[in-house]
Amino acid sequence: MTILVTFCFVMLLVAASFALYRLLAGPTLLDRIIGFDMGAICIVGMIILLSIYWQTRVFIEIMLIFSLLGFVGTVSFVSYLYSNPDRLWHRSEMAGRRKEEKHDP
Secondary structure (H helix, E strand, O other): OHHHHHHHHHHHHHHHHHHHHHHHHOOOHHHHHHHHHHHHHHHHHHHHHHHHHHOOOOOHHHHHHHHHHHHHHHHHHHHHHHHOHHHOOOHHHHHHHHHHHHHOO
């Protein structure tokens, strides 16, 4: 059981490092939001694995609070971005889209 928990913890660390990379280097804001959400999910998974490894139920409340904060943070970021669609894309992409819309009959 210890080997399995350790393997899963290492895999979650790898996934969290990919999420951190996407969070820092994401070309768009939506990529950064997805990186944040993925990182929050990885951290909740690590808390669950630590709870299993230490055979305690103390971390269940912490896991629930952290997952709720991750969910609310993601929803608030997305609702903020969709309140003004110009924030979703780079300005050059938006300019290209507007040119295409003007040329359509």
